[in-house]
Amino acid sequence: MTARREDPVLTSSRREAILVLLIWLVACTYSIGVCYAWGYGRDAATLTYIFGFPDWVFWGVIVPWTVCTALALILGSFVVTDDDLGEEQAEVDLSPAPQEADRA
Amino acid sequence: MLSTLLIAQATTTADKLPGWGAIIALGLFIAASVWLGMLAQRVVERSQFIQGYFQGNRGLGPWAIALTATVQSGGTFMGFPSLVYTYGWIVALWIGSYMVVPITGFALLGKRVAQISRRTGAVTVPDLFRARFASPTAGLVCSLLIIVFMTIMMLAQFKAGATVMKEAWPLAVASSPAGATGPTWWPSQWPYLVGLVVFSLAVVGYTAIGGFLAAVWTDLLQSVMMFAGVTVLACLVLTKAGGLEAGTKRAIEHAGPQFATGPGLKVQKDAEGNIQEIAFLPLTMAFSMFVFWPFAGTANPASVVRVMACKNTAVLRRSIFLLAIYNMGIYLPLIAICICGRGLMPDLGKESDAIVPRLALSLTEGIPLGSWLSGLILAAPFGAIMATVSCFLLVIASGLVRDVYQRFLNPAATEYELRRLTYVTMALIGLIAMLLNINPVEKLQMLVTFSSGCAASAFLVPTAMMCYWRRATAGGVISAMLAGSATAFSLNMAGLVISIVNKSGFVPYNLLGFEPIVWGLAVSLLAGITASLLTAPPDEKLVSKLFDAPEPA
Numbered sequence: 190m191t192a193r194r195e196d197p198v199l200t201s202s203r204r205e206a207i208l209v210l211l212i213w214l215v216a217c218t219y220s221i222g223v224c225y226a227w228g229y230g231r232d233a234a235t236l237t238y239i240f241g242f243p244d245w246v247f248w249g250v251i252v253p254w255t256v257c258t259a260l261a262l263i264l265g266s267f268v269v270t271d272d273d274l275g276e277e278q279a280e281v282d283l284s285p286a287p288q289e290a291d292r293a
Numbered sequence: 294m295l296s297t298l299l300i301a302q303a304t305t306t307a308d309k310l311p312g313w314g315a316i317i318a319l320g321l322f323i324a325a326s327v328w329l330g331m332l333a334q335r336v337v338e339r340s341q342f343i344q345g346y347f348q349g350n351r352g353l354g355p356w357a358i359a360l361t362a363t364v365q366s367g368g369t370f371m372g373f374p375s376l377v378y379t380y381g382w383i384v385a386l387w388i389g390s391y392m393v394v395p396i397t398g399f400a401l402l403g404k405r406v407a408q409i410s411r412r413t414g415a416v417t418v419p420d421l422f423r424a425r426f427a428s429p430t431a432g433l434v435c436s437l438l439i440i441v442f443m444t445i446m447m448l449a450q451f452k453a454g455a456t457v458m459k460e461a462w463p464l465a466v467a468s469s470p471a472g473a474t475g476p477t478w479w480p481s482q483w484p485y486l487v488g489l490v491v492f493s494l495a496v497v498g499y500t501a502i503g504g505f506l507a508a509v510w511t512d513l514l515q516s517v518m519m520f521a522g523v524t525v526l527a528c529l530v531l532t533k534a535g536g537l538e539a540g541t542k543r544a545i546e547h548a549g550p551q552f553a554t555g556p557g558l559k560v561q562k563d564a565e566g567n568i569q570e571i572a573f574l575p576l577t578m579a580f581s582m583f584v585f586w587p588f589a590g591t592a593n594p595a596s597v598v599r600v601m602a603c604k605n606t607a608v609l610r611r612s613i614f615l616l617a618i619y620n621m622g623i624y625l626p627l628i629a630i631c632i633c634g635r636g637l638m639p640d641l642g643k644e645s646d647a648i649v650p651r652l653a654l655s656l657t658e659g660i661p662l663g664s665w666l667s668g669l670i671l672a673a674p675f676g677a678i679m680a681t682v683s684c685f686l687l688v689i690a691s692g693l694v695r696d697v698y699q700r701f702l703n704p705a706a707t708e709y710e711l712r713r714l715t716y717v718t719m720a721l722i723g724l725i726a727m728l729l730n731i732n733p734v735e736k737l738q739m740l741v742t743f744s745s746g747c748a749a750s751a752f753l754v755p756t757a758m759m760c761y762w763r764r765a766t767a768g769g770v771i772s773a774m775l776a777g778s779a780t781a782f783s784l785n786m787a788g789l790v791i792s793i794v795n796k797s798g799f800v801p802y803n804l805l806g807f808e809p810i811v812w813g814l815a816v817s818l819l820a821g822i823t824a825s826l827l828t829a830p831p832d833e834k835l836v837s838k839l840f841d842a843p844e845p846a
Contacts, residue, residue: 193841202405203761209400213393217583224386224555225576233550241537241629243382243553250385250392254621257392261617265610269400272606274407275843277351280414280424 198272205269212260216253223249314668319458322515322672323495326679329510333503342708343699346504346715347691348416353602355611357509358399360516360619361599361680375645377631380559380573381544381552385628387574390583395616397587403600403609405760409839410601417688418594418752419696421601425759427835428767429700434774435752436696439594440689442748442778444722447685451493451730454678457671458488489730492679497723500683501716508683509599515676520623522670526649527626529656534633543636552635561797577806585810589745592753595684598691690718743785743801743809750813751778754821762825763836769825777817784809 228245239247337345344350377384409415413424418439423432499507534540544552551558557573574582590596603609634648638655641648653670657663694715699706706714754773758765787802788809801809 193837193844196408196840196842198404198408199761199840202402202408205400205404206402206761209393209396213397213583213587216393217390217580220386220389220392221576221579221583224383224579228383228386229555229576231554233545233553236553238538238541241541243541245555246382246385250389251625254389254392254625257396258614258617258621261395262614264396264400265613265617269404269610269613270606271610272404272408274404274605275411278412278414280420 198274201270201272205264208264208268212257216257220249220253314664314666315671316668318665318668318672319675322518322676322679323491325514326495326507326511326676327499327502329514330499330503330507333506333510336506337504342712343416343695346712347687347695348598349504349506349509349602351411351602352604353509353599353608354604355608355615357513358599358603358608359395359612359615361509361512361684374627374631374634374649377628378635378641378645378648380557381548381632381635382541382628383555383557383574386555386579387582388586388624388628390586391620391624393587394590394620395613397591398596398616399600399609399613401591402597402756402760403603404606406597406600406756407603407606407609409760412839415601417691417695418597418601419692421597422755422759422770423700425839426765426767426770427832428771431767431771432696432700434771435755436692438748438751438774438778440692440697442744442751443594443685443689443692445744446748447682447689447722448726448729450678450682450685451489451726454492454496454675454682455485455489455730457675457678458492459484486731489727493723493727496679496682497686497719500686501719505598505602505687508680508687509602511676511683512680515673515680516619518669518676519673520619522653522673523623523626523630525666526653526656526670527630530630530633530637530652533656534637537629537633540629540633540636544632544639546636547639548635575806578803578808581803581808581811584814585746585749585808588753588814589749589810592749592751592756593745594748594752595688597752597756598688686719686722689722690715693718743781743788746801746808746810746813747778747781747785750781750810750817751775753777753814754817758821758825763840764825764830765821766825766828766831768828769821772824773817773821776820777813780816781809781813784812 224245228243228249231245237244240251242251333349336349339345340350373384373388376387406421409425410421413421415421415424417436419432419436422435423429499511503510531537531540534543541553549558556575556579559571559573561569561571600609603612630652631648634652638648638651641651650667650671653667657666657670660666694711698714699711703710751774754777755770758770758773784804785801788800791797791802792799803809804812
């Protein structure tokens with residue numbers, strides 16, 4: 190760790206990125222879990238329909254999709270913070286003295 | 294581009310001729326694109342060439358970002374409606390991870406990418422790696438990988454574009470069987486060739502004129518058209534089928550009970566020609582697709598470069614929910630359309646690719662302005678192809694001109710030279726793509742589907758390392774890029790070899806049942822971390838500039 194404070198954009202981006210990965214993980218587990226448990230190898234004669242969707246599709250795909258859309262609205266409106274991205278900087282010239290990190 | 298999923302539907306000969314509406318719609322679309330290209334040129338002229346032409350001066354707003362930035366290669370989507378038509382409701386789970394694409398696409402890396410690109414003055418994706426790691430080598434490896442994968446993805450789009458134009462041709466031509474792509478110059482080939490020339494000239498023309506902004510604006514135009522087309526068609530189809538439940542039941546009558554349950558039934562021939570029945574979406578593949586869509590979109594260099602061009606963070610926030618609504622409004626209706634389509638037109642068989650244009654033509658018959666409406670629906674995939682091509686063309690040209698020529702061959706190049714070289718490069722790429730597609734290689738089309746997975750395997754992990762890991766080194770990201778893409782590429786190639794040996798259709802080699810992208814990402818992550826830790830830590834000054842709060846002035 191350095192003495193300097195971490196860049197606030199980095200802090201907020203990292204927090205948001207972790208949240209996004211968690212949402213992805215939950216959506217993935219839930220969706221596949223529900224569809225697998227209810228939809229795989231199901232006898233089509235026992236299907237019920239909700240708003241025209243087979244029940245397992247409704248609960249396994251449509252509902253989480255709606256929830257994720259709502260989450261996107263919430264994330265976009267309240268969770269993701271606005272940050273100053275900084276002014277456009279001039280490029281650093283790398284050509285004269287190749288840096289040490291370039292030995293790879 | 295997100296919406297290139299209709300491409301294939303328009304590429305098969307329809308029973309009925311599409312009428313003048315379709316060709317006029319295509320003509321209008323080309324005219325609108327060229328007009329947008331000219332508008333964009335005025336913006337470019339007011340700014341420095343490289344920054345304005347390849348980056349639009351970082352001025353993209355939420356609509357432009359949301360509806361164009363999570364680009365997918367057209368190839369990855371080509372068969373989507375056909376898959377729903379063939380396998381039924383299980384495809385809802387196959388495509389279901391699109392529910393998280395808006396948030397993974399913009400909130401995972403977006404803000405940091407936008408910030409780092411500003412702090413380093415980066416214009417292209419290779420610029421980002423080059424500056425972040427102070428390593429010209431990292432930039433070069435990145436640009437070479439981009440040029441290879443993007444070129445493959447782009448080439449096959451030309452054929453699709455030309456074919457749509459051919460299909461939209463309203464006059465009967467000595468009937469050429471769909472898919473007749475032999476080396477011969479029969480007269481029946483000429484609509485395809487004219488289509489190819491018109492398509493190439495239009496797309497290369499407006500992209501060259503207007504650069505990045507032209508590509509983005511056309512893309513936006515087609516995304517909106519696509520939305521309109523799908524909405525209208527969904528209303529027509531659902532009315533005709535008597536609702537979704539009735540539509541599903543009717544489809545089950547034709548396709549069997551597996552149409553409405555998992556894991557879907559796939560019938561294929563093995564090496565001896567015996568019929569095999571296998572699961573369409575086993576559990577491992579369901580997981581793979583949940584990895585594929587969200588992460589392939591996030592890491593594609595064509596997407597990253599658009600995120601770099603966003604105006605500010607408010608734009609990224611608004612993009613998240615605009616895209617969320619757009620995705621829901623386009624994928625769910627498309628699923629419903631194709632499910633009902635199976636009941637309404639049960640006998641398409643091998644021509645299942647044509648389900649959407651067939652529905653469009655038959656359901657708009659007899660209603661006022663029907664020909665125009667079907668024209669709109671047919672023009673949507675054409676626009677999607679044009680947008681994909683112009684986007685890739687630009688990324689490839691920027692790779693060659695900026696990342697290779699300006700960086701390594703002639704750092705002192707003047708703005709005039711760069712501009713001239715850019716035009717020449719684009720014209721050459723366009724010409725080569727056109728010539729290769731006069732007699733398109735069948736296998737080329739297959740390469741498209743896996744280039745997108747390879748690109749994701751190459752760039753997702755390195756981009757994340759660049760954004761969030763202080764200890765990441767140039768050696769680490771280069772290893773991650775090479776190892777990830779090599780893994781995904783070789784698994785896909787293995788699939789190709791198997792398909793040639795077995796004379797069966799191409800499917801990637803799914804090791805232990807997982808799609809190559811899963812392996813590519815895993816290997817990339819492992820290689821990136823290991824190589825970073827094995828190489829000397831990065832220069833603290835370099836890292837601090839991008840990871841610590843700016844010094845108070």
